[in-house]
Amino acid sequence: MKLEFEVNGEARALEVEPLRRLLDVLREDLGLTGTKEGCGEGECGACTVLVDGVAVNSCLVPACQTTGARVETIEGRGFEAVQQAFLDEGGAQCGICTPGMIVMTRAWLEECAARGVQPDEQGARVALAGNLCRCTGYGAIVRSAIVRRQSNLSHAADAPGSPVALRGVRQIALAPYDRGTEALRSVLEQLATADDTTRVIAGGTDLMVELRTGRTKAARVIDIRALDELRGLREESSGLRIGALETCADLRRSPLVRERFDVLSQACAEVGAEQIQARATLGGNLGTASPAADLTPVLLALDARVRLISLAGARELALDEFLVGYRRTARRVDELIESIFVPWLASGTRCAFRKVGTRRAQSISKLVVALALRVDAGKLVHVRASAGAVAPRTLRLRALERELDGRAPTPEVLRRAARAAALEDATPIDDVRSTASYRRHALARTLVTLLAELTTVRA
Numbered sequence: 001m002k003l004e005f006e007v008n009g010e011a012r013a014l015e016v017e018p019l020r021r022l023l024d025v026l027r028e029d030l031g032l033t034g035t036k037e038g039c040g041e042g043e044c045g046a047c048t049v050l051v052d053g054v055a056v057n058s059c060l061v062p063a064c065q066t067t068g069a070r071v072e073t074i075e076g077r078g079f080e081a082v083q084q085a086f087l088d089e090g091g092a093q094c095g096i097c098t099p100g101m102i103v104m105t106r107a108w109l110e111e112c113a114a115r116g117v118q119p120d121e122q123g124a125r126v127a128l129a130g131n132l133c134r135c136t137g138y139g140a141i142v143r144s145a146i147v148r149r150q151s152n153l154s155h156a157a158d159a160p161g162s163p164v165a166l167r168g169v170r171q172i173a174l175a176p177y178d179r180g181t182e183a184l185r186s187v188l189e190q191l192a193t194a195d196d197t198t199r200v201i202a203g204g205t206d207l208m209v210e211l212r213t214g215r216t217k218a219a220r221v222i223d224i225r226a227l228d229e230l231r232g233l234r235e236e237s238s239g240l241r242i243g244a245l246e247t248c249a250d251l252r253r254s255p256l257v258r259e260r261f262d263v264l265s266q267a268c269a270e271v272g273a274e275q276i277q278a279r280a281t282l283g284g285n286l287g288t289a290s291p292a293a294d295l296t297p298v299l300l301a302l303d304a305r306v307r308l309i310s311l312a313g314a315r316e317l318a319l320d321e322f323l324v325g326y327r328r329t330a331r332r333v334d335e336l337i338e339s340i341f342v343p344w345l346a347s348g349t350r351c352a353f354r355k356v357g358t359r360r361a362q363s364i365s366k367l368v369v370a371l372a373l374r375v376d377a378g379k380l381v382h383v384r385a386s387a388g389a390v391a392p393r394t395l396r397l398r399a400l401e402r403e404l405d406g407r408a409p410t411p412e413v414l415r416r417a418a419r420a421a422a423l424e425d426a427t428p429i430d431d432v433r434s435t436a437s438y439r440r441h442a443l444a445r446t447l448v449t450l451l452a453e454l455t456t457v458r459a
Ligand SMILES: Cc1cc2nc3c(=O)[nH]c(=O)nc-3n(C[C@H](O)[C@H](O)[C@H](O)COP(=O)(O)OP(=O)(O)OC[C@H]3O[C@@H](n4cnc5c(N)ncnc54)[C@H](O)[C@@H]3O)c2cc1C
Pocket: 041, 042, 043, 199, 200, 201, 202, 203, 204, 205, 206, 207, 208, 209, 224, 230, 244, 245, 270, 271, 272, 273, 276, 279, 280, 281, 282, 283, 284, 285, 286, 287, 288, 292, 293, 294, 295, 331, 335, 336, 337, 338, 362, 363, 364, 365
Protein backbone atom coordinates (compact mmCIF):
# COMPACT_ATOMS: atom_id res chain seq x y z
CA MET A 1 0.00 0.00 0.00
CA LYS A 2 1.04 3.62 -0.40
CA LEU A 3 1.54 5.16 3.00
CA GLU A 4 1.11 8.92 3.11
CA PHE A 5 1.72 10.59 6.40
CA GLU A 6 3.64 13.36 8.09
CA VAL A 7 6.88 12.64 9.90
CA ASN A 8 8.52 15.38 11.97
CA GLY A 9 6.67 18.04 10.04
CA GLU A 10 7.47 16.69 6.57
CA ALA A 11 4.95 15.01 4.25
CA ARG A 12 6.17 11.52 3.34
CA ALA A 13 4.83 8.93 0.91
CA LEU A 14 6.22 5.44 0.53
CA GLU A 15 5.22 1.91 -0.45
CA VAL A 16 4.93 -0.37 2.59
CA GLU A 17 3.44 -3.69 3.62
CA PRO A 18 0.26 -2.68 5.52
CA LEU A 19 1.26 -4.62 8.64
CA ARG A 20 4.86 -3.44 8.63
CA ARG A 21 5.62 -2.04 12.05
CA LEU A 22 5.80 1.75 12.27
CA LEU A 23 9.11 1.17 14.08
CA ASP A 24 10.62 -0.49 10.98
CA VAL A 25 9.21 2.14 8.65
CA LEU A 26 10.87 4.85 10.75
CA ARG A 27 14.20 3.14 11.30
CA GLU A 28 14.72 1.22 8.08
CA ASP A 29 12.70 3.04 5.43
CA LEU A 30 13.19 6.58 6.69
CA GLY A 31 16.55 6.19 8.48
CA LEU A 32 15.20 7.67 11.72
CA THR A 33 17.26 5.45 14.00
CA GLY A 34 16.77 7.58 17.11
CA THR A 35 13.71 5.45 17.80
CA LYS A 36 15.05 2.23 19.34
CA GLU A 37 13.88 -1.35 19.54
CA GLY A 38 14.17 -3.06 22.91
CA CYS A 39 11.65 -5.84 23.47
CA GLY A 40 9.60 -5.59 20.27
CA GLU A 41 6.49 -6.53 22.30
CA GLY A 42 5.23 -3.30 23.83
CA GLU A 43 6.91 -3.86 27.19
CA CYS A 44 9.92 -1.52 27.32
CA GLY A 45 8.91 1.80 25.74
CA ALA A 46 12.23 2.23 23.86
CA CYS A 47 10.30 2.63 20.59
CA THR A 48 7.92 5.34 21.89
CA VAL A 49 6.91 7.95 19.29
CA LEU A 50 4.04 10.40 19.08
CA VAL A 51 1.21 9.66 16.67
CA ASP A 52 -1.16 12.63 16.43
CA GLY A 53 0.35 13.84 19.70
CA VAL A 54 -0.26 10.57 21.57
CA ALA A 55 2.64 8.45 22.85
CA VAL A 56 2.52 4.89 21.47
CA ASN A 57 4.86 1.95 21.14
CA SER A 58 5.82 2.02 17.45
CA CYS A 59 6.67 -1.70 17.58
CA LEU A 60 2.92 -2.43 17.96
CA VAL A 61 1.54 0.01 15.40
CA PRO A 62 0.93 -1.33 11.89
CA ALA A 63 1.91 1.11 9.16
CA CYS A 64 -1.59 1.02 7.65
CA GLN A 65 -2.97 2.67 10.79
CA THR A 66 -0.75 5.73 10.38
CA THR A 67 -2.19 6.82 7.04
CA GLY A 68 -2.78 10.57 7.29
CA ALA A 69 -1.30 10.69 10.79
CA ARG A 70 1.24 13.11 12.23
CA VAL A 71 4.21 11.14 13.56
CA GLU A 72 6.91 12.72 15.71
CA THR A 73 10.15 11.00 16.61
CA ILE A 74 13.04 12.06 18.81
CA GLU A 75 14.69 13.63 15.74
CA GLY A 76 11.77 16.04 15.38
CA ARG A 77 11.28 19.51 16.86
CA GLY A 78 9.75 20.20 20.24
CA PHE A 79 11.86 17.79 22.30
CA GLU A 80 14.79 20.14 22.93
CA ALA A 81 13.82 21.37 26.38
CA VAL A 82 13.11 17.85 27.67
CA GLN A 83 16.40 16.65 26.19
CA GLN A 84 18.24 19.43 28.01
CA ALA A 85 16.56 18.50 31.29
CA PHE A 86 17.63 14.87 30.84
CA LEU A 87 21.22 16.07 30.29
CA ASP A 88 21.18 18.50 33.21
CA GLU A 89 19.64 16.06 35.68
CA GLY A 90 21.58 12.97 34.62
CA GLY A 91 18.45 11.23 33.28
CA ALA A 92 20.16 10.24 30.00
CA GLN A 93 21.40 6.92 31.32
CA CYS A 94 21.62 4.80 28.19
CA GLY A 95 21.17 5.19 24.47
CA ILE A 96 18.47 2.58 24.07
CA CYS A 97 15.93 3.82 26.59
CA THR A 98 16.51 7.58 26.69
CA PRO A 99 14.84 8.58 23.39
CA GLY A 100 11.62 6.80 24.34
CA MET A 101 11.68 8.35 27.80
CA ILE A 102 12.10 11.84 26.38
CA VAL A 103 9.23 11.34 23.93
CA MET A 104 6.99 9.96 26.70
CA THR A 105 7.94 12.82 29.02
CA ARG A 106 6.99 15.42 26.43
CA ALA A 107 3.62 13.74 25.85
CA TRP A 108 2.97 13.66 29.58
CA LEU A 109 3.97 17.30 30.13
CA GLU A 110 1.72 18.37 27.29
CA GLU A 111 -1.15 16.41 28.77
CA CYS A 112 -0.52 18.00 32.18
CA ALA A 113 -0.53 21.45 30.55
CA ALA A 114 -3.75 20.70 28.65
CA ARG A 115 -5.46 19.51 31.84
CA GLY A 116 -4.04 22.30 33.99
CA VAL A 117 -2.31 19.77 36.24
CA GLN A 118 1.02 20.50 37.89
CA PRO A 119 3.58 17.83 36.90
CA ASP A 120 4.79 16.03 40.00
CA GLU A 121 6.89 13.03 40.94
CA GLN A 122 3.96 10.64 41.33
CA GLY A 123 2.56 11.65 37.93
CA ALA A 124 5.97 11.23 36.29
CA ARG A 125 6.35 7.75 37.75
CA VAL A 126 2.94 6.68 36.41
CA ALA A 127 3.59 8.28 33.00
CA LEU A 128 6.99 6.63 32.64
CA ALA A 129 5.93 3.22 33.97
CA GLY A 130 6.00 1.81 30.44
CA ASN A 131 9.60 2.98 29.84
CA LEU A 132 11.78 0.41 31.49
CA CYS A 133 15.25 0.99 32.87
CA ARG A 134 17.26 -2.00 34.01
CA CYS A 135 20.58 -0.22 34.64
CA THR A 136 20.46 2.59 37.16
CA GLY A 137 16.95 3.31 38.43
CA TYR A 138 14.41 6.04 38.03
CA GLY A 139 15.58 8.80 40.41
CA ALA A 140 17.38 10.93 37.81
CA ILE A 141 14.85 10.11 35.09
CA VAL A 142 11.92 11.31 37.20
CA ARG A 143 13.87 14.43 38.26
CA SER A 144 14.54 15.18 34.58
CA ALA A 145 10.85 14.81 33.78
CA ILE A 146 9.57 17.18 36.43
CA VAL A 147 12.34 19.79 36.23
CA ARG A 148 10.94 20.49 32.77
CA ARG A 149 8.01 22.34 34.30
CA GLN A 150 10.26 25.36 34.91
CA SER A 151 10.74 26.04 31.19
CA ASN A 152 8.44 26.92 28.33
CA LEU A 153 6.80 23.99 26.65
CA SER A 154 6.60 24.30 22.88
CA HIS A 155 3.45 22.44 22.05
CA ALA A 156 3.35 19.86 19.26
CA ALA A 157 0.79 21.95 17.43
CA ASP A 158 3.51 24.57 16.96
CA ALA A 159 5.58 22.18 14.86
CA PRO A 160 5.97 23.59 11.38
CA GLY A 161 4.93 22.18 8.06
CA SER A 162 1.85 20.13 9.03
CA PRO A 163 0.32 19.15 5.68
CA VAL A 164 -3.29 19.75 6.58
CA ALA A 165 -4.39 17.96 3.44
CA LEU A 166 -3.11 14.67 4.86
CA ARG A 167 -4.94 14.93 8.15
CA GLY A 168 -8.09 12.90 8.49
CA VAL A 169 -7.28 10.82 5.42
CA ARG A 170 -7.45 7.65 7.53
CA GLN A 171 -8.73 4.78 5.45
CA ILE A 172 -9.38 1.24 6.34
CA ALA A 173 -6.78 -1.12 4.99
CA LEU A 174 -8.87 -4.02 3.85
CA ALA A 175 -7.23 -7.24 2.88
CA PRO A 176 -5.72 -7.30 0.32
CA TYR A 177 -5.13 -3.76 1.47
CA ASP A 178 -6.67 -2.06 -1.47
CA ARG A 179 -7.50 1.00 0.66
CA GLY A 180 -11.13 0.75 -0.30
CA THR A 181 -14.13 2.50 1.14
CA GLU A 182 -14.21 3.02 4.87
CA ALA A 183 -17.81 2.05 5.42
CA LEU A 184 -18.72 -0.39 8.15
CA ARG A 185 -20.68 -2.31 5.56
CA SER A 186 -17.58 -3.05 3.52
CA VAL A 187 -15.87 -4.50 6.61
CA LEU A 188 -18.92 -6.67 7.26
CA GLU A 189 -18.86 -7.80 3.61
CA GLN A 190 -15.20 -8.77 4.02
CA LEU A 191 -16.11 -10.64 7.18
CA ALA A 192 -18.96 -12.45 5.45
CA THR A 193 -16.34 -14.40 3.51
CA ALA A 194 -14.04 -14.79 6.51
CA ASP A 195 -12.75 -18.06 7.89
CA ASP A 196 -10.79 -18.78 11.04
CA THR A 197 -7.59 -17.46 9.47
CA THR A 198 -9.14 -13.98 9.23
CA ARG A 199 -8.42 -11.51 12.02
CA VAL A 200 -9.61 -8.00 12.58
CA ILE A 201 -7.14 -5.58 14.07
CA ALA A 202 -8.15 -2.73 16.39
CA GLY A 203 -5.37 -1.27 18.57
CA GLY A 204 -3.10 -4.19 17.70
CA THR A 205 -1.59 -4.46 21.20
CA ASP A 206 -2.45 -8.15 21.36
CA LEU A 207 -2.56 -9.06 17.68
CA MET A 208 0.74 -7.47 16.60
CA VAL A 209 2.58 -9.42 19.31
CA GLU A 210 0.77 -12.64 18.43
CA LEU A 211 1.46 -12.31 14.71
CA ARG A 212 5.10 -11.47 15.31
CA THR A 213 5.69 -14.37 17.69
CA GLY A 214 3.70 -16.75 15.50
CA ARG A 215 1.20 -17.52 18.30
CA THR A 216 -1.51 -16.46 15.85
CA LYS A 217 -1.40 -17.13 12.13
CA ALA A 218 -3.57 -14.98 9.89
CA ALA A 219 -4.08 -15.23 6.17
CA ARG A 220 -6.16 -12.08 6.13
CA VAL A 221 -6.20 -9.07 8.45
CA ILE A 222 -8.92 -6.46 8.36
CA ASP A 223 -8.22 -3.10 9.94
CA ILE A 224 -11.25 -1.76 11.79
CA ARG A 225 -9.57 1.05 13.72
CA ALA A 226 -11.02 3.81 11.55
CA LEU A 227 -14.66 2.73 11.96
CA ASP A 228 -16.33 5.62 13.72
CA GLU A 229 -19.47 3.51 14.13
CA LEU A 230 -17.62 1.47 16.77
CA ARG A 231 -16.62 4.49 18.84
CA GLY A 232 -18.25 6.64 21.47
CA LEU A 233 -20.24 6.42 24.69
CA ARG A 234 -24.03 6.51 24.52
CA GLU A 235 -26.27 6.95 27.54
CA GLU A 236 -29.39 4.80 27.15
CA SER A 237 -32.33 4.64 29.53
CA SER A 238 -31.08 1.48 31.25
CA GLY A 239 -27.33 1.80 30.89
CA LEU A 240 -24.24 2.96 29.05
CA ARG A 241 -23.32 1.68 25.59
CA ILE A 242 -19.57 1.75 24.98
CA GLY A 243 -18.21 1.47 21.43
CA ALA A 244 -15.84 -1.47 20.97
CA LEU A 245 -13.06 0.83 19.73
CA GLU A 246 -13.03 2.97 22.87
CA THR A 247 -9.54 2.72 24.32
CA CYS A 248 -8.49 2.28 27.93
CA ALA A 249 -7.18 5.86 27.83
CA ASP A 250 -10.57 7.13 26.55
CA LEU A 251 -12.45 5.27 29.28
CA ARG A 252 -10.01 6.16 32.05
CA ARG A 253 -10.36 9.86 31.22
CA SER A 254 -14.12 9.92 30.64
CA PRO A 255 -15.86 11.88 33.44
CA LEU A 256 -19.06 9.92 32.66
CA VAL A 257 -17.35 6.54 33.13
CA ARG A 258 -15.62 7.76 36.28
CA GLU A 259 -18.87 9.03 37.72
CA ARG A 260 -21.06 6.02 36.87
CA PHE A 261 -18.56 3.12 36.72
CA ASP A 262 -15.47 4.20 38.59
CA VAL A 263 -14.42 0.56 38.93
CA LEU A 264 -14.09 0.35 35.12
CA SER A 265 -11.94 3.51 35.10
CA GLN A 266 -9.72 1.94 37.74
CA ALA A 267 -9.32 -1.26 35.73
CA CYS A 268 -8.49 0.69 32.53
CA ALA A 269 -5.74 2.53 34.43
CA GLU A 270 -4.18 -0.87 35.26
CA VAL A 271 -3.94 -2.11 31.66
CA GLY A 272 -0.25 -1.96 30.72
CA ALA A 273 1.23 1.55 30.76
CA GLU A 274 0.25 4.83 29.07
CA GLN A 275 1.46 3.77 25.62
CA ILE A 276 -0.62 0.57 25.77
CA GLN A 277 -3.70 2.30 27.19
CA ALA A 278 -3.59 4.79 24.31
CA ARG A 279 -4.22 1.96 21.82
CA ALA A 280 -5.78 -0.95 23.75
CA THR A 281 -9.50 -1.13 23.01
CA LEU A 282 -12.33 -2.60 25.04
CA GLY A 283 -13.39 -4.74 22.06
CA GLY A 284 -9.84 -6.06 21.71
CA ASN A 285 -9.69 -7.00 25.38
CA LEU A 286 -12.89 -9.04 25.00
CA GLY A 287 -11.83 -10.34 21.57
CA THR A 288 -8.61 -11.84 22.91
CA ALA A 289 -10.51 -13.33 25.85
CA SER A 290 -7.33 -13.87 27.83
CA PRO A 291 -8.07 -15.46 31.22
CA ALA A 292 -5.75 -12.82 32.74
CA ALA A 293 -7.45 -9.82 31.07
CA ASP A 294 -8.23 -6.98 33.44
CA LEU A 295 -11.40 -5.57 31.90
CA THR A 296 -13.44 -8.76 31.57
CA PRO A 297 -13.78 -9.41 35.35
CA VAL A 298 -15.06 -5.88 35.92
CA LEU A 299 -17.52 -6.13 33.04
CA LEU A 300 -18.73 -9.51 34.28
CA ALA A 301 -19.34 -8.07 37.75
CA LEU A 302 -21.24 -5.20 36.11
CA ASP A 303 -23.52 -7.64 34.18
CA ALA A 304 -22.25 -6.29 30.84
CA ARG A 305 -23.59 -7.48 27.49
CA VAL A 306 -21.75 -7.72 24.17
CA ARG A 307 -23.41 -6.59 20.94
CA LEU A 308 -22.22 -8.44 17.83
CA ILE A 309 -23.02 -7.33 14.31
CA SER A 310 -22.75 -8.98 10.90
CA LEU A 311 -24.42 -8.76 7.51
CA ALA A 312 -26.96 -11.23 8.93
CA GLY A 313 -27.99 -8.77 11.66
CA ALA A 314 -27.19 -8.05 15.29
CA ARG A 315 -27.36 -10.07 18.48
CA GLU A 316 -26.53 -9.29 22.08
CA LEU A 317 -25.04 -11.79 24.50
CA ALA A 318 -24.39 -11.63 28.22
CA LEU A 319 -20.61 -11.41 28.62
CA ASP A 320 -20.74 -14.67 30.57
CA GLU A 321 -22.15 -16.41 27.46
CA PHE A 322 -19.70 -14.61 25.17
CA LEU A 323 -16.62 -15.98 26.98
CA VAL A 324 -16.65 -19.68 26.21
CA GLY A 325 -13.15 -20.93 27.05
CA TYR A 326 -9.42 -20.32 26.98
CA ARG A 327 -9.05 -17.39 24.54
CA ARG A 328 -12.32 -18.50 22.92
CA THR A 329 -15.50 -16.50 22.49
CA ALA A 330 -18.94 -17.07 21.02
CA ARG A 331 -18.19 -14.57 18.22
CA ARG A 332 -18.71 -16.07 14.75
CA VAL A 333 -16.01 -15.31 12.18
CA ASP A 334 -18.40 -13.05 10.25
CA GLU A 335 -19.19 -10.91 13.31
CA LEU A 336 -17.69 -7.77 14.78
CA ILE A 337 -17.95 -6.73 18.40
CA GLU A 338 -19.82 -3.48 17.94
CA SER A 339 -20.34 -2.30 21.52
CA ILE A 340 -20.59 -3.29 25.14
CA PHE A 341 -23.66 -2.41 27.15
CA VAL A 342 -23.28 -1.81 30.90
CA PRO A 343 -26.53 -1.46 32.90
CA TRP A 344 -26.71 1.48 35.32
CA LEU A 345 -25.92 0.42 38.86
CA ALA A 346 -28.79 0.30 41.32
CA SER A 347 -28.49 2.95 43.98
CA GLY A 348 -26.24 1.86 46.86
CA THR A 349 -24.22 -0.62 44.78
CA ARG A 350 -20.58 -0.83 45.84
CA CYS A 351 -17.87 -2.08 43.53
CA ALA A 352 -14.24 -3.08 43.86
CA PHE A 353 -11.40 -4.15 41.58
CA ARG A 354 -8.02 -5.60 42.54
CA LYS A 355 -5.17 -6.77 40.37
CA VAL A 356 -2.29 -8.83 41.73
CA GLY A 357 0.86 -8.81 39.59
CA THR A 358 4.62 -8.93 39.93
CA ARG A 359 5.13 -5.18 39.53
CA ARG A 360 3.07 -2.01 39.61
CA ALA A 361 2.74 -1.54 35.83
CA GLN A 362 3.02 -3.68 32.71
CA SER A 363 2.43 -6.92 34.59
CA ILE A 364 0.17 -9.70 33.45
CA SER A 365 -2.22 -10.42 36.29
CA LYS A 366 -1.49 -13.35 38.55
CA LEU A 367 -4.96 -12.74 39.84
CA VAL A 368 -7.65 -10.19 39.14
CA VAL A 369 -10.88 -9.81 41.06
CA ALA A 370 -13.97 -7.62 40.67
CA LEU A 371 -17.01 -7.30 42.93
CA ALA A 372 -20.34 -5.49 42.87
CA LEU A 373 -22.90 -5.77 45.68
CA ARG A 374 -25.43 -3.95 47.84
CA VAL A 375 -26.16 -4.15 51.53
CA ASP A 376 -29.90 -3.84 52.07
CA ALA A 377 -31.42 -3.93 55.56
CA GLY A 378 -28.20 -5.52 56.84
CA LYS A 379 -28.22 -8.27 54.17
CA LEU A 380 -26.08 -8.68 51.08
CA VAL A 381 -28.09 -8.50 47.86
CA HIS A 382 -27.33 -8.68 44.16
CA VAL A 383 -23.79 -9.96 44.73
CA ARG A 384 -21.74 -10.20 41.53
CA ALA A 385 -18.20 -11.49 41.75
CA SER A 386 -15.70 -12.49 39.13
CA ALA A 387 -12.05 -13.42 38.86
CA GLY A 388 -9.39 -13.77 36.19
CA ALA A 389 -6.25 -15.91 36.00
CA VAL A 390 -7.74 -18.66 38.16
CA ALA A 391 -9.32 -20.75 35.36
CA PRO A 392 -9.10 -21.09 31.56
CA ARG A 393 -11.49 -18.14 31.20
CA THR A 394 -12.60 -15.21 33.33
CA LEU A 395 -15.20 -16.56 35.72
CA ARG A 396 -18.28 -15.51 37.60
CA LEU A 397 -17.66 -16.71 41.17
CA ARG A 398 -21.02 -18.37 41.57
CA ALA A 399 -20.19 -20.36 44.71
CA LEU A 400 -19.17 -17.14 46.42
CA GLU A 401 -22.32 -15.37 45.23
CA ARG A 402 -24.45 -18.27 46.54
CA GLU A 403 -22.79 -18.07 49.97
CA LEU A 404 -23.28 -14.31 50.26
CA ASP A 405 -26.65 -13.48 48.70
CA GLY A 406 -29.27 -12.78 51.36
CA ARG A 407 -26.85 -13.15 54.29
CA ALA A 408 -25.56 -10.60 56.77
CA PRO A 409 -21.90 -9.81 56.01
CA THR A 410 -20.31 -11.21 59.15
CA PRO A 411 -16.59 -12.06 59.12
CA GLU A 412 -17.45 -15.77 59.21
CA VAL A 413 -19.84 -15.48 56.23
CA LEU A 414 -17.24 -13.55 54.22
CA ARG A 415 -14.50 -16.08 54.99
CA ARG A 416 -16.75 -19.05 54.13
CA ALA A 417 -17.75 -17.45 50.82
CA ALA A 418 -14.13 -16.67 49.90
CA ARG A 419 -13.17 -20.27 50.70
CA ALA A 420 -15.99 -21.53 48.46
CA ALA A 421 -14.71 -19.36 45.59
CA ALA A 422 -11.15 -20.64 46.01
CA LEU A 423 -12.18 -24.30 46.22
CA GLU A 424 -15.30 -24.56 44.03
CA ASP A 425 -15.11 -21.77 41.44
CA ALA A 426 -11.38 -21.54 40.77
CA THR A 427 -9.58 -24.24 38.79
CA PRO A 428 -6.07 -22.80 38.55
CA ILE A 429 -3.06 -24.66 37.23
CA ASP A 430 0.67 -24.21 37.84
CA ASP A 431 2.24 -22.01 35.18
CA VAL A 432 5.31 -19.80 34.72
CA ARG A 433 3.77 -16.93 36.65
CA SER A 434 2.37 -18.75 39.69
CA THR A 435 1.42 -22.02 41.29
CA ALA A 436 -2.17 -23.15 41.54
CA SER A 437 -2.03 -23.18 45.32
CA TYR A 438 -0.73 -19.57 45.41
CA ARG A 439 -3.61 -18.50 43.20
CA ARG A 440 -6.24 -20.21 45.39
CA HIS A 441 -4.72 -18.69 48.50
CA ALA A 442 -4.41 -15.21 46.94
CA LEU A 443 -7.98 -15.40 45.64
CA ALA A 444 -9.41 -16.21 49.06
CA ARG A 445 -7.33 -13.52 50.81
CA THR A 446 -8.13 -10.86 48.22
CA LEU A 447 -11.84 -11.63 48.33
CA VAL A 448 -11.98 -11.44 52.13
CA THR A 449 -10.13 -8.11 52.08
CA LEU A 450 -12.31 -6.58 49.34
CA LEU A 451 -15.54 -7.88 50.84
CA ALA A 452 -14.56 -6.47 54.22
CA GLU A 453 -13.83 -3.10 52.60
CA LEU A 454 -17.12 -3.07 50.71
CA THR A 455 -19.25 -4.12 53.64
CA THR A 456 -17.19 -2.20 56.21
CA VAL A 457 -16.93 -5.33 58.33
CA ARG A 458 -13.56 -6.11 59.88
CA ALA A 459 -12.59 -9.66 58.87
C1 LIG B 1 2.96 -4.64 26.98
C2 LIG B 1 1.52 -5.05 27.09
C3 LIG B 1 0.88 -4.96 28.31
C4 LIG B 1 -0.45 -5.35 28.43
N1 LIG B 1 -1.05 -5.26 29.66
C5 LIG B 1 -2.33 -5.65 29.80
C6 LIG B 1 -2.95 -5.56 31.09
O1 LIG B 1 -2.34 -5.13 32.07
N2 LIG B 1 -4.24 -5.98 31.19
C7 LIG B 1 -4.94 -6.45 30.12
O2 LIG B 1 -6.11 -6.80 30.27
N3 LIG B 1 -4.38 -6.53 28.89
C8 LIG B 1 -3.09 -6.15 28.71
N4 LIG B 1 -2.49 -6.25 27.48
C9 LIG B 1 -3.26 -6.83 26.37
C10 LIG B 1 -3.96 -5.83 25.42
O3 LIG B 1 -3.39 -4.55 25.51
C11 LIG B 1 -5.45 -5.75 25.71
O4 LIG B 1 -6.05 -7.01 25.66
C12 LIG B 1 -6.17 -4.78 24.74
O5 LIG B 1 -7.41 -4.41 25.29
C13 LIG B 1 -6.39 -5.37 23.35
O6 LIG B 1 -7.02 -4.40 22.54
P1 LIG B 1 -6.50 -4.07 21.08
O7 LIG B 1 -7.42 -3.05 20.53
O8 LIG B 1 -5.07 -3.72 21.07
O9 LIG B 1 -6.73 -5.49 20.40
P2 LIG B 1 -6.15 -6.10 19.06
O10 LIG B 1 -4.75 -6.55 19.31
O11 LIG B 1 -6.37 -5.22 17.92
O12 LIG B 1 -7.13 -7.36 18.93
C14 LIG B 1 -7.16 -8.36 19.92
C15 LIG B 1 -8.08 -9.49 19.47
O13 LIG B 1 -9.43 -9.07 19.49
C16 LIG B 1 -10.00 -9.13 18.18
N5 LIG B 1 -10.79 -7.91 18.06
C17 LIG B 1 -10.41 -6.65 18.33
N6 LIG B 1 -11.44 -5.81 18.17
C18 LIG B 1 -12.48 -6.54 17.76
C19 LIG B 1 -13.84 -6.22 17.40
N7 LIG B 1 -14.35 -4.98 17.50
N8 LIG B 1 -14.64 -7.23 17.00
C20 LIG B 1 -14.17 -8.51 16.92
N9 LIG B 1 -12.91 -8.86 17.27
C21 LIG B 1 -12.07 -7.89 17.68
C22 LIG B 1 -8.82 -9.21 17.23
O14 LIG B 1 -9.14 -9.91 16.04
C23 LIG B 1 -7.81 -9.96 18.06
O15 LIG B 1 -8.05 -11.33 18.00
C24 LIG B 1 -1.16 -5.85 27.31
C25 LIG B 1 -0.52 -5.93 26.06
C26 LIG B 1 0.81 -5.53 25.95
C27 LIG B 1 1.51 -5.62 24.62
